Amino acid sequence: MPVKDKILLFIPGYNCEKQIIRVLGQLDESVMKYITQVIVVNNQSTDNTEEVVKHFIEKHDYIPVKLLRNKDNYGLGGSHKVAFSYAKENGFDYVIVLHGDDQGSISDILPVIRKGIHCKYDCVLGARFMRGSRLTGYSAFRTFGNIVYDFLFAAVVRKRVFDLGSGLNVYSVKMLEDSFYEKFPDNLMFNYCMILASQYYGNNIRFYPISWREEDQISNVKMVNQAVTVLKMLFAYYRNPAVIEEDYRDKAIEEYKAEIIA
Numbered sequence: 001m002p003v004k005d006k007i008l009l010f011i012p013g014y015n016c017e018k019q020i021i022r023v024l025g026q027l028d029e030s031v032m033k034y035i036t037q038v039i040v041v042n043n044q045s046t047d048n049t050e051e052v053v054k055h056f057i058e059k060h061d062y063i064p065v066k067l068l069r070n071k072d073n074y075g076l077g078g079s080h081k082v083a084f085s086y087a088k089e090n091g092f093d094y095v096i097v098l099h100g101d102d103q104g105s106i107s108d109i110l111p112v113i114r115k116g117i118h119c120k121y122d123c124v125l126g127a128r129f130m131r132g133s134r135l136t137g138y139s140a141f142r143t144f145g146n147i148v149y150d151f152l153f154a155a156v157v158r159k160r161v162f163d164l165g166s167g168l169n170v171y172s173v174k175m176l177e178d179s180f181y182e183k184f185p186d187n188l189m190f191n192y193c194m195i196l197a198s199q200y201y202g203n204n205i206r207f208y209p210i211s212w213r214e215e216d217q218i219s220n221v222k223m224v225n226q227a228v229t230v231l232k233m234l235f236a237y238y239r240n241p242a243v244i245e246e247d248y249r250d251k252a253i254e255e256y257k258a259e260i261i262a
Contacts, residue, residue, distance in 0.1 A: 038064060
């Protein structure tokens with residue numbers, strides 16, 4: 001009988017008190033049969049996100065959920081770095097990322113785990129803009145913009161790209177061992193760098209169609225500024241791929257720390 005993979009489910013959360021309970025509510029028996037442990041990484045939320053998670057843990061002590069609080073506001077990218085370090089330090093084989101704002105559904109990624117698809121790739125990335133995906137409440141303008149950027153990235157990395165950063169991905173911890181991502185942006189552009197790095201370091205990636213919805217979520221993205229910054233980053237990589245080894249952060253952080261509070 002094959003040894004079961006040790007899988008960490010990482011849920012990043014920032015000011016999502018209304019949505020996080022719905023995300024945690026997805027953790028039923030059909031999901032947890034594949035998950036070894038869940039960590040919710042609270043990125044210094046200013047609302048009641050932390051209290052909501054604590055209450056869930058108290059009421060569902062049979063589900064292995066831990067609540068971590070970042071020592072500082074590290075951004076979404078920084079929270080990924082906290083979770084990746086946790087996975088490496090605690091001997092996990094894979095990390096599933098599921099955003100805490102309830103836009104994605106973990107049930108979409110279960111077939112990937114059940115069929116062992118994740119074992120054949122360094123990462124399996126949820127894709128909102130490929131055949132088989134389902135979008136709810138997502139504007140046609142944003143969909144078009146994302147597809148254009150997917151095309152531009154695909155032209156540079158010379159492989160098909162169907163999404164630059166959804167909130168539902170699976171990473172092999174073996175791929176993360178050398179921490180090549182440590183100097184990537186601590187904001188939402190962390191995922192864009194991960195796409196470029198997959199080409200630079202020769203990682204084997206696969207995209208997988210998922211469902212995605214926008215209902216009561218609050219976006220922290222300044223779309224125009226981010227669009228321009230991403231284009232500059234992509235053009236710089238096109239001219240010299242070695243730039244991916246440089247420090248993309250606004251502020252250098254020696255170690256991304258978080259404390260377990262529940």
